[in-house]
Amino acid sequence: MLGKAPVLLWTVVAALWGAVAGLWTPRGPITITEAVCSVAVSAVIGVAAGRLTRSRLVLLLVPAAFVVAIELVRTRYSGPSTGPPHAGPFGFVVLAAGRGVQALLTLLPLVLGLFVGRGVPRRLGQVLVALPAAGVLLVTAAIAVPARTAPIAGGVAELATVGGLNVMIRGQHADAPVLLFVPGAPGGSELGAVRRHLEAVEQRFVMATLDRRGGGASYRVLDPTSRATLDRMVQDIADVADHLRERFHQDKIYLLGHSGGSVLSVLALQRHPEKFAAYIGTGQGVDLRASDRLFYDDILAWARATGRDGVAKQLAAQGPPPYSDVWGYEPIMLYENEAYAQPSLGFEIGVREYTLLQKAHTINAILDTWSVLYPRMQEIDLRRSATSLPVPVWFVQGADEMRGLEVLFDEWYPTVRAPKKELVVIPGAGHRAIFERPDRLLAVLDDVLAG
Numbered sequence: 342m343l344g345k346a347p348v349l350l351w352t353v354v355a356a357l358w359g360a361v362a363g364l365w366t367p368r369g370p371i372t373i374t375e376a377v378c379s380v381a382v383s384a385v386i387g388v389a390a391g392r393l394t395r396s397r398l399v400l401l402l403v404p405a406a407f408v409v410a411i412e413l414v415r416t417r418y419s420g421p422s423t424g425p426p427h428a429g430p431f432g433f434v435v436l437a438a439g440r441g442v443q444a445l446l447t448l449l450p451l452v453l454g455l456f457v458g459r460g461v462p463r464r465l466g467q468v469l470v471a472l473p474a475a476g477v478l479l480v481t482a483a484i485a486v487p488a489r490t491a492p493i494a495g496g497v498a499e500l501a502t503v504g505g506l507n508v509m510i511r512g513q514h515a516d517a518p519v520l521l522f523v524p525g526a527p528g529g530s531e532l533g534a535v536r537r538h539l540e541a542v543e544q545r546f547v548m549a550t551l552d553r554r555g556g557g558a559s560y561r562v563l564d565p566t567s568r569a570t571l572d573r574m575v576q577d578i579a580d581v582a583d584h585l586r587e588r589f590h591q592d593k594i595y596l597l598g599h600s601g602g603s604v605l606s607v608l609a610l611q612r613h614p615e616k617f618a619a620y621i622g623t624g625q626g627v628d629l630r631a632s633d634r635l636f637y638d639d640i641l642a643w644a645r646a647t648g649r650d651g652v653a654k655q656l657a658a659q660g661p662p663p664y665s666d667v668w669g670y671e672p673i674m675l676y677e678n679e680a681y682a683q684p685s686l687g688f689e690i691g692v693r694e695y696t697l698l699q700k701a702h703t704i705n706a707i708l709d710t711w712s713v714l715y716p717r718m719q720e721i722d723l724r725r726s727a728t729s730l731p732v733p734v735w736f737v738q739g740a741d742e743m744r745g746l747e748v749l750f751d752e753w754y755p756t757v758r759a760p761k762k763e764l765v766v767i768p769g770a771g772h773r774a775i776f777e778r779p780d781r782l783l784a785v786l787d788d789v790l791a792g
Contacts, residue, residue, distance in 0.1 A: 351390035352402045355451070358386055359407040362447055363414025368422045368705065369443035371561045371698060376484045379446045380477060387454020395459055404452055419566050420709035421667060431671050434704045442701055450477055488558065488696045497547060500694065503584045506577060507558030509535070509694060512547030518595060518790065519585045520546040523553065523578055525600025525624060528710030530557025533689035538776040541783055545790065549585055553577065553602065555710030557695070560702055566713045574714065578609040582616045593618040595789065600624040600772065604718065607727050614731035619789050623737040624772045627749040628722040633662040635745035636673050643680040652676060663719055667712040681743040683771040724753045733761035733792060737785050739770035746772065761792060
C-alpha cells in the first residue's frame with residue numbers, strides 16, 4: 342500500500358499538469374516562455390515521480406494521465422489544431438506542428454524525467470536516455486532565440502506589441518508619413534515578404550506591418566475565439582492606427598490592405614475615416630462567398646482538364662462552398678495557385694523576425710484563424726455595402742489576378758465613389774503583385790504622397 346500511494350499521487354500530479362498545459366497552451370507552446378516553462382515543469386515532475394516512486398507502473402500511468410488530461414481540456418477550444426486528426430496534407434502538418442510540438446516540449450521531457458528519476462543502470466539505457474534529452478535541450482535552446490529585426494541607423498526598427506498584436510515598424514526617418522499594412526489570409530503573416538521585397542518603402546514611409554489577430558506572433562491572442570469577431574478584427578486595425586498616430590504625432594496615416602485584409606481595411610475606412618489619409622488596396626477582395634464559388638468552378642475545371650482525377654472527384658463530392666469547416670477549403674487552398682498559374686511567392690518565413698515556434702505554427706495559425714473568422718465574413722459584399730469610400734483610394738492589381746477575385750473587383754470598382762480613385766494594373770503580376778513588382782508599388786506610393 343505504501344508503494345501504491347506515491348504512484349497514485351504522481352499520477353494525479355501529472356493529470357493536473359496536463360489540465361494546466363491544456364488550458365495554458367491548448368494549441369501547443371506558442372511563445373518562448375511557454376516552451377521553456379513547459380520543458381522545465383514536465384522534466385521536474387518526471388524526475389520527482391521517478392525518484393520518489395521507483396515503480397515501473399509510474400512509467401505508464403504518469404504519461405497516460407498527462408495525455409488524457411490535456412486532450413480532455415483541449416476539446417474546449419475550436420480549430421483544427423485542437424480537433425481530431427484530419428487525413429490530408431494540411432492535416433499532417435497540423436498534427437506535427439500542434440500535438441507533435443507539444444509532445445516534444447511536454448510529454449517527452451516528462452518521460453525522460455521519469456527514467457532519470459528512477460535511475461538507468463545500464464550504459465546502453467543511459468545512452469538511450471541521454472541522446473533524446475540532449476535533443477530536447479538543443480531544440481529548447483533554438484526555440485529560445487527571440488525574434489528581432491535589423492536596426493536602422495537614425496530611423497526606427499522594432500517589433501512592437503499593440504493591444505496584444507504584433508506589429509513590425511520600420512522606417513529610415515521617424516518623421517516620415519506612416520503606412521499601415523494589413524495582410525491577407527486569416528492567420529497569415531507577411532513580415533517575411535515585407536522584409537524581403539518592400540525594403541525600399543522604408544525610405545518613404547514608416548511602414549507598420551500588422552500581424553492580424555491569429556497570425557504570426559499574434560497567434561497567441563486568437564483565444565478566446567469568441568472574441569475573434571469581424572468587429573474585433575476591424576477594431577484591431579483602428580486601434581493600431583491610433584497607436585501609430587499617437588506614437589509618430591500624425592493626425593492621419595495611410596492604409597495598405599491585401600486580399601482578405603483589404604476587405605477588413607475597407608470596413609475600417611468606412612467606420613473610422615478620420616484616422617486615414619488614403620487607402621491602397623491590392624489583390625482586393627470584394628465578396629468571399631462569391632469568390633470561393635468561382636475558385637471552386639475554376640479549380641474543378643482545371644483538375645478535370647489536367648487529369649487530376651483525385652482532386653476533381655473530391656471537389657465534385659463535396660460540392661461548391663461555403664463549407665461547414667475549414668477542411669472543405671483545403672483543396673482550394675492547395676491548388677488555387679497552380680490552377681491560376683500564380684508565381685510561387687508565398688509566406689516567406691525564413692527571416693529573423695519570426696521565432697522558430699512561429700515558423701512551426703505557420704499553417705496551424707492560418708487554419709485555426711480561418712476556421713474562426715472565415716464563416717463570420719461570409720455575408721460581406723462590398724458591391725452592396727461599400728460603393729462610397731470617404732478617402733482617396735488607389736488599387737494596385739495584377740493583370741494576372743485570379744479570376745475568383747478579378748471578376749468581382751471588375752464589377753465593384755466602377756461603382757465606387759471616392760474623393761480620388763485610381764486603378765493601376767501591373768502586367769505579368771498576379772495576386773501578390775506588390776511583392777512581385779515592388780517598383781510599381783513604389784511608383785503608386787509616390788503618387789499617393791503627391792496627391
